[in-house]
Amino acid sequence: MTATETFDPPSADGDARRVQELGYEQELKRGMGIFDSVAMGFATISPVVGLYAVVLVGMVVAGGAWLWVLPVALAGQCLLLSVYSELAGKWPLANGAYQWTRRLIGPRYGWFTGWVALCAYAVANTTIAYLGAPWALTLLGITPTAHAIVITGALLVLLCSLVNAVGVDALKLALRMGVAAEAIASVGIGLALLLVFREQGFGTxxxxxxxxxxxxxxxxxxxxxxxxxxxxxxxxxxxxxxAAEETKGAAKHVPRAVWMALLSVGALVILNAFATTLAHPDPAAVVAGKDIDPVSTAVVSSFGDWSSKPFAAIVLLAFIACGMAAQGGTARGIYSVARDGVLPFSGFLRKVDARQAPIGGIVATTLVAWLGLLLGLEATAIGSLITFGTAAIYCAFLLVAVAALAGRYQGVLSRSKARIVLNVLAVAWLAFETVNVAWPRTSLAPVGAPWYQVWAAPMVVTLITLAGLAYLAVAKPAKAV
Structure with missing residues (x-):
């Protein structure tokens, strides 16, 4: 599409007309409000899941001082959001990484960006289920062996997929409950740890x-x-x-929802990271590898042993909500690309059922997540997968930001000085952080990890890049757009 595309303000039929102007029919149910849109992003980022993903490794590599990099990372992502929110308002379609970049630069670039993004999303679904499974096993009193984690993770994937398959109304109801519980618990526990149970001085x-x-x-x-x-x-x-094609007034509400989701979760992650560190009885033990669950240690030592089970239930609820939103986003991303006929089995992947849910994408997302979980039988393999996932999503972010900058040069997007400066800074941040995340470090790998786990991120990113370029050369999917 070009800069001459028209734009209708939100109205009763404006959303469907806008989708039609962009070359598609309104097939998904337009049933989400702005809060539901925020909930999709909030649940996927997830303050609890996000905290658990970073606090242990962050303390191990930099001690208590690691906390000061959190505001830096959040500020960098806000630079990206200044670009994302503009694109989301101009082209309110599912899978922005694909849809936006193909309009800004061309179908080949757009397909490749969509390919990288879908690979990253698929890995995230496996990671969420794998990391959430031990909490379910804890509540059930089952020893978290490798086989038990994989089986439980597969059941969590199935649960999240079934909620998505029932339809957007079921998804948004489940997300509302999960996000509300997680937000209340995050604020309550974080403030209590910080104000009542602080054990360490600020020098920590x-x-x-x-x-x-x-x-x-x-x-x-x-x-x-x-x-x-x-x-x-x-x-x-x-x-x-x-979820843009299921959000009412998407051109207006999705750009706002992106900001609200990131900033609210960012504030909670930073609050709880500081609170956990200051309430921990012995941060040096975390650095020394003697405490591999500093968040639970801080909570249980503060509130007492009785809190271990309720806390595990809260964490599990957060992982389930995160899984539902992430799998829902992946399924919609697959649907958005497949309806252009540029993926293998596009006819099936673009299917929408009677409930107006992207059932083809949901089935594919479930199967890929299950296959990924099989790597959980080998600790180094699942570790490599987790490392790769974050690097790939930053690659996709970078490709989007570069496309937006090209769009400004062409006059498709705003050429105001402020927008250009923010876009340039976003590209610089994402280029730096993509390399930083993918950089092979023994400090971020388990002790004694084999070389291929240390190099997992750059190796797998290279592999999916070559696979994507090969598919572009052989199948020529861009010609179908």
Whole structure:
């Protein structure tokens, strides 16, 4: 599409007309309000899941001082959001990474960006289920062996898929309940730890506890590693874009929802990271590898042993809500690309059922997540998958930001000085953080990890890049657009 495309303000039929102007029919149910759109992004980023993804590794590589990189990572992602929100308002379609970039640069670039993004989303679904499974097993009193985690993770994937398959009304109801419970618990626990149960002085926030030894004795290198870890916590907001074709007044509400989701989760992650560190009885033990669950340690030591089960239930609820939103976003992303006939089995992948749910994408998302979980039988394999996922999503973010900058040069997007500066800064941040996240570090790998786990991110990113380029050359999917 070109800069001459018309734009209708939101109205009763404006959303459907806008989708039609962009070359598609309104097939998904337009049943979400702005809060539901925020909930999609909030649940996918998830303050609880995000905190658990980063706090242990962050403390191990940089001690208490790691916390100061969280605001830096959030600010960097806000630069990206200044671009994302503009694109979401101009082209309110599912799978913005694909839809926006093909309109800004061309079908080949758009297909490749969509390919990278879908690979990253697929990995995220496996990661969420794998990391959430031990909490379910804890509540059931079952020892979390590798086989038990894989089976439980598969059941969590199935649960999330069934909710998505019932339709958008069931999804938004489940997300409302999950997000409300998670937000209340995050605020309550975080403030209690910070104001009532603080054990450490504020000097802890500037103490590395010798963690820099993992980075060759360099505090700067340790903080760079911590910044890579912090980047894990602030992704997933693009699920709001994935649900754009089901959001009422999408051109107006989705750009706002993206900001609301990221900033609210970002504030809660930072609050709880500081609270957990200051309430922990022995942060040095985390750095030394003697405590592999610092969040639970801080909570249980503060509130008492009785809190372990309720806390596990809250964490599991957060993982389930995160899984539902992430799988829903992936399914809609697959649907958005497949309806252009540019994926293998596009006819099936673009199917929408009687409930107006993207059932083809849901089935594919479920099967791919199950296949990924099989890697959980080998710790180094699942570790490599988790490392790759974050690097790939930053690659997709970078490709989007570069396309937006090209769009400004062409006059398709705003050429105001402020927009150009923000876009340039977004490209610079994403280029830096993509390399930083993918950089092979022994400090971010388990002790004694094989070389291929240390190099997992750059190796797998290279592999999917070559696979995508090969498919472009052989199948020529761009010609179908």
């Amino acid at each position: 926030l500037f103490d590395t506890f010798g963690a820099e030894s993992l980075s060759g004795g360099s505090t700067f290198a340790a903080l760079l590693a911590a910044l890579a870890v912090a980047g894990w916590a602030f992704i997933g907001f693009d699920s709001t874009v994935a």
